Amino acid sequence: MDKQTGIAEVVESIPRGATIAIGGSSLSRKPMGMVRALAARGQGDYTLVVDVGGPDVDLLLGCGKVAKVIYAFVGFEVMGLAPHFRRARESGSVEFEEWTEYTVMAGLDATxxxxxFLPTHAGLATDLMAVNHSFRTMRDPFEGEEIVAVPALRPDFALIHANLADHQGNAVILGDGHVDVLCAKAARHTILSAERIVSSEEIQRYGREVQVHRVHVEGVVEMxxxxxxxxxxPYYRADLGHVQEYLLAARDPAEWDRYRERFVTDRPDDYLDALGGMETLVGRLDV
Amino acid sequence: MDCTIDELMIACMARSLKGEVLVSSVTALGALSAHLAKKTHAPDLAVLSTPESGMEVTPLPTLTLGQFLTDDQRGIPLTMEDIFDAIFLDRFRIWISPAQIDRHGNVNISCVGPWEQPKVALVGARGIPEDTSHLSEILYYVTSHSPRTVVEQVDFRSGAGNGAERDRLLGRRGAPTRLVTNLGVFDFGGADGTLRAVSLHPGVTREAVAQGSGCEIDLPADLPETALPSAADVAVIRSADPLGARKLEFLSGREAAQRLVEIYERERQALHIAAWPRRARIS
Structure with a gap:
């Protein structure tokens, strides 16, 4: 089945209040094109599920599209704290639920x-057990020890960016898969964007690097x-210069409005133009 | 040997890494300590890269934020499942740099102030609860030892320290074992599993530690001076990090970000030269 679709259709298909799992990790392979489109035109009130979040969660928060975030981490590593995440946490304007890296994986895996649920020792003797109201403790029925029960996480949608995909939704991830495969399997609807759409014959040459399989995928966007x-x-690096620009803009409401006007769009071509075009990016970030 | 505080800390951190285990390199100091240990006393360490998890990689410190620049740096690819399996099996080590650590070795990277209404929202517990419930060695470092970072009680326990709750729920699995700071090396051999000094860095007095900490630290009478790294050790660190990414963890946030952007670009240019040596050298 040909599952290729357009970014506008993807945004349209995600209803207000949907629970959306976002793939990638930190500053690595986040589906930012789809995230930007949702930040620009999405219906909002989303519940986001991320393992290690960063620009994805922060941008959607900064554009007022988020009702709740389930996360193990949101930040920009050595570049700094996530400004909109920080503001929303401190003001209490959005609901947050702190999980951990493995428990997000376990929640998806349970689904x-x-x-x-799936059991783990992670979280015991920490304050997470007090602030995360989804976790429960229970008695191990065999040994009687106290363990944490991590409830199943069932996202409505998963958004994933891959290196290559075919029109049926098989996808090659050449770097770290992070938690993307779990997201793709656990979500009711999984949408992929890919650097390039290739033929199904070509995709077979990648063998085990085809990490996402078409039976879990509903839509494919070339981006x-x-x-x-x-x-x-291994195509391109994180754009730390742009991260810096983003973090500076987020400090001031007027600057942030300008940033949004320039960069937060559901039209990928406009975004590339705003960055100075593809050739500029190749010169700066291609590896 | 003349060395700077970052190099001294890296050498102290390297001394705790041994055996055949996966070692995370999620920060520059962590990456360089793993690299130094592997080059000296612990050749069997399987050093990881981040965030594109690969094993047998010589870590490039700025890649804590970046990408593999060439296929050569990819090493043996690992999945998140591989990493957490290694944590649960206690075949994994990581140097963690918390925002706060307390007397009992609880650590915080989640928030300053109450979690529900934080004064400063930090980043979230990440994988620390997994580490502090499974690993037999839990290693922390703090580049700015002060009453704000080494505290009586953390504002939020992202990671489990010593105490009755741990003893009941986890036993010794994941208990804190080491803290290296810019003032000295510490363990948790004080009364009831509290902080105790093992050695103080050259020039650091007992008073400086007492006044520089927000909690009482056991300072035994016969406290040695931290051993300096050898000239060879310092050379290993400097050649692995010629652009000085290890200095960033000692700078303020904005300064560190600016320096990182510069280093990141210079590293890209340098690696391009390595890949295509006929290109003009960019200094």
Missing amino acids: VKGVP PWGAHFSGCA
Whole structure:
């Protein structure tokens, strides 16, 4: 089945209040093209599910599209804290639920396996157990020890950016898969963007690098530089210059409005133009 | 040997890494300590790269934020499942740099002030709860030892320290074992698993530690001076990090960000030269 679609259709298909899992990690292979489109035109009130978040969560928060965030981490690493995440956490304007890296994986995996929860020791003797109201503790029925029950996470949508995909939704991820495959399997609807759409014959040459399989995928959008300003290994690096521009703009409401006007769009071509075009990006970030 | 505080800390951190385990290189100091340990006393370490998880990689410190620049740096690819399996099996080590650490070794990277209404929202617990419930060695470092970073009690426990709750729920799995700061090396051998000095860095007095900490630290009578790295050790660190990414963790946030952007670009240019040596050298 040909699952190729356009970014406008993707935004349209995601209803207000949807729970959206976002792939990638930190500044690596975030589906930023789709995120930007949702930030520009999405219906909003989303619940976001991320393992290691950064520009994805922060941009959607900064554009007022988020009702709740489930996260293990949101930040810009050594570049700094995530400004809109920080503001929203401190003002209490959005609901937050702090999880951990493995428990987000376990929650998605529970959905994949069709079980209500998965057990772990992670979280015990920390304050997460007090602030995360989704976690429960229970008695291990075999040994009687106290363990954490991580409830199944069932996203309505998963957004993932891949290096290559075919029109049926098989996708090659050449770098770290992060939690993308779990997101793709656990979500009711998984949408891929890819640097390039290639034929199904060509995709087979990648063998085990075809990490996402078409039976889990509903839509495919071709989007060169679709992870920018995060990186997409081994094609291009995270754009730290742009991260800096983003962080500076986020400090001031007027600057932030200007940033949004310039860069937050559902038209990928306009975005690339605003960055000075593809050739500029190749010169700065291509590896 | 003349060395700077970052190099001294890296050398102290390297001394705690041994055996055949995966070692995270999620920060520059962590990456360089793993690299130094592997080059000296711990050749069997399997050093990871970040964020594109690969094993057997010589870490480039700025790649803590970046990407593999060439296929050569990819090493043996690992999945998130591989990493967490190694954590749960206690075949993994990581140097963690918390925003706050307290007397009992609880650590915080989640928030300053109450979690529900934080004065400063930090980043979130990430994988620290997994580490502090499974690993037999838990390693922390703090580049700015002060009453704000080394505290009586953390504002939020992102990671489990010592105490009755840990003893009941986890036993010794994931208990804190080491803290290296810019003032000295510490363990948790004080009363009830509290902070105790192991050595103080050259020029650091007992008073400086007492006044520079927000909690009481056990300072044994016969406290040695931290051993300096050898000239060879310092050479390994400097050649692995010629652009000085290790200095960033000692700078303020904005200064560090600016310096990183510069280093990141110089690294890209340098690696392009390595890949295509016939190109003109960019200084």
